[in-house]
Amino acid sequence: MNKKLLLFVSLSLLISLVSEAGTRISPKFAYFRPCCGNVRDIYGGGLIYGGEIDISITKSLDFWIGGMYFSKKGIISSTQEETKIKLFPIEGGLKFKLPAETFVPYIGGGLGYFQFEESSASKKSKDRNLGYCVQFGLLIPSCTKGCGVGITIDLFLNYSYCKVKSQETKLNVGGIKAGIGWGFAF
Numbered sequence: 001m002n003k004k005l006l007l008f009v010s011l012s013l014l015i016s017l018v019s020e021a022g023t024r025i026s027p028k029f030a031y032f033r034p035c036c037g038n039v040r041d042i043y044g045g046g047l048i049y050g051g052e053i054d055i056s057i058t059k060s061l062d063f064w065i066g067g068m069y070f071s072k073k074g075i076i077s078s079t080q081e082e083t084k085i086k087l088f089p090i091e092g093g094l095k096f097k098l099p100a101e102t103f104v105p106y107i108g109g110g111l112g113y114f115q116f117e118e119s120s121a122s123k124k125s126k127d128r129n130l131g132y133c134v135q136f137g138l139l140i141p142s143c144t145k146g147c148g149v150g151i152t153i154d155l156f157l158n159y160s161y162c163k164v165k166s167q168e169t170k171l172n173v174g175g176i177k178a179g180i181g182w183g184f185a186f
Contacts, residue, residue: 022056030179042074065092083120104139114162131162154181
């Protein structure tokens with residue numbers, strides 16, 4: 001996991017250095033609510049965290065890529081056995097922004113690569129698969145044009161969908177994330 005996070009941060013910094021367009025790097029924190037009933041019943045929801053980099057293609061269009069991490073323990077109700085889930089989705093796509101200076105609403109969508117791991121004393125499952133995501137949000141920039149580096153706040157809602165295999169069962173490890181990000185805009 002640490003190697004993946006280091007790779008993500010390194011690639012994000014490299015992309016931001018070579019990009020002459022506007023770039024925003026944001027750590028993000030959110031509440032994650034799994035969509036799949038089985039996952040939600042065992043683990044409930046909880047904190048998911050990570051980061052995102054946005055590169056402006058035009059004034060109203062950004063390319064974005066981000067990764068988040070979710071880990072939580074739960075109890076299997078039928079066996080009372082403790083189990084643990086780890087999710088690491090890496091998502092990317094396009095965001096369409098409405099031109100505004102004070103509050104900038106956006107909508108975006110793209111693909112996600114979801115890494116899933118579930119383990120208990122009696123079983124262990126790992127799977128990876130492609131899924132999709134959509135997101136809505138509101139950017140609040142800290143400065144107007146020409147101020148150089150600024151701090152932005154990103155209030156967002158993200159929905160993702162991805163089917164993975166756990167033992168003999170297919171699970172949707174996507175869900176709804178509602179949270180906040182803040183970061184530097186160049």
